[in-house]
Amino acid sequence: MISVVNKYIKRFQQTCGLAMRSFFYTPHLHKSAGTFLLMFFFIACSSEKKFVSIEGKTMGTYYRVQLYSSESKEKLKADIDKFLRLFNQVFSTYIEDSEVSKINKHKFDQIKISDSMKKLIELSQNISRKSYGYYDPTVAPLVNLWGFGPHKVKSAPEKRVIEQAIKKVGFNKLEVKDDRLYYLKGMELDFSAIAKGYGVDELVKFLEYQGYANLLVEIGGELRARGHKADQTTWKVGIEGPNESLGASIIKVVPLKNKSMATSGSYRNYLKYGDKVFSHTIDPHTGMPVEHKTISVSVVHDYCADADAWATALMSMGAEKGLDIADKNGLAVFFQVKEGDKIVYKASSYFDKYLKTSQ
Template identity: 30%
Template sequence: MNKRINNKENRRYIERKTTCTAKKKLVSIAMTAGMVSLFITGCGAKNKINTSTIFAMDTVMQIEIQGDEALLAEAEKRIRNIEDELSVTKEDSEIGRLNKEKSATLSEDGTKILQDALKVCEATDGSLDISVYPVLKAWGFTTGQFRVPSDDEIKELIANVDHSKIDVDYAGEKECSVRIDDNMQLDLGSVVKGYTGSYLAEFFREKGVTSGLINLGGNVECIGTKPDGDLWRVAIKSPFEDSKSGVLGVIETSDMAVITSGGYERFFEENGEKYWHILDPNTGKPARSGLASVTVVGRNGTVCDGLSTALFVMGEEKAEKFYKEYSTGNKGIAAFDLIMVTEDKKVYVTEGVNTIFSLTEEYADMDVSVIR
């Protein structure tokens, strides 16, 4: 049994239904050790950015702000608090107690996350389902004890996956009571880092920070612009193992969350087949939709985080249809834009990021379809 673990304008446009060629634009990027999802340039001494790097929520996090260094210590404290409140692997967390006792009262953070998560679950018809945790655990993605469950075991487990059966009583704006079935368990891990990024960005803004980047293991949240006024340049990681640079392209933006999900993030190989952690709640197996990665850009990190997973499960065609129905923010889901990369190396971008996203030189010849 062979098993491998991994936690890890020259540009052409093809519009949907209409093919055209635009002026090409090459972007060349140098990548240094430890630089995963963001590029910071042009920061002189007077524009010093204070930096903090911590390990939390099972990932390396980097926070960089132009502001009081003491705010970084407070930010770390708040990250730890959210993790202690909501970690599925901590028995004394709110989620841990809920999964054990089948009822619990969630704090303000838990309530806000649950509200947005359930909106995404409902809107995507369960392509995101926060009750899939027992299936995820059976595959070993929460324990590191990786295995391929039998079809019978998966069938038994997915019978209890149904977000619509989560009973929520909102006692007020700041807390809620939750009840679940005896065979059900919840996990907010698919949205908690997105929530945390937006939460920290708002905290820093309230403290007067006008320039900063929050990188929570690839979940990037931009605060304002760079100190020199230029837009932040956020790298989109290449999902392809043969990439030389490791970077597919760059988004130039400000005051946005940029969140990417892909099968390359966490997977294991057994008998020559790759199994990744993004499961299709309908099958209980790794989602194989033809997509290699999905990046969601918007102002609500929780929604962006949940959608990056849900749309990966859906696949390009269904994700495009979902975008056209929900992206404007008028149907209960915060407005968003997309960058989707297929396994056969095609890129689909939506109108809102069309002009701010550029492929790197390595991928300059890839076809980019603009969804309008």
């Protein structure tokens, strides 16, 4: 990864007349998260900044970056696109020669991994422990069985096939030592439940070290805000609720003061086999798509990777168990639960407290 980024930096040095420095990013409160990519810092020549909104595609979805810049929109978009391509080359299961794809295809029980991969595995292990295994990237064999991975399937898997797949699921079956991953032969990793959030965090850092202090970054509905808007007001984002006639409607506005928010829901991403609809959220303990009445959960956190992974874990648990776990872990969480013909909203005490203190 570092060699790839070094080549990227050299290309920028050849094409840009900007001063540049590189650094290693060691993120946030987690000792388990750490160096991801070599970043680059471009010192702009002009001080005149205007609002810029940049959109593009990544990770099978969209991204949107809103900030104030003196750079051209085209230049910024090109930088962002190149950065995200490097990110996906590590963590995307949809890229055949990505690092995670190579791990999944490896025929032995150990493999050398990059520092980037090591740090995300360690962060994932930390959240998996705290969520009692409801967030677990080793769920990949089950994701693929149900047709939510890179390849689609024609029918729901049989019980015996699910039982065989579960034997290869569980973070307790792998271990990281130095630069090597030791794991049960046949295990696979799928970071789709944290990759968008982690990508947001890394992209925010990339932009901050170019000098952008006020911005809002989104990848596929996972968001992180830094600073404020030009009028000094706080960035605000909406939590959507399912609406059969309109498709979606904003049911809660959440101010993000240097915070992140991620949402996991069952009303958009699902598959239908025969007459039955199956949620994309799979319980790692049973190997089955969840069937409870919780249809959506949104998590506010300092870091988008954490919010993303926790949203998946809490969606897998459901609101009843999830609210208890959220309060034990100090999480600001907002559930939407279907009760009969109505949608009921349930929030953790930390979510209510956050809204009161961030207005």
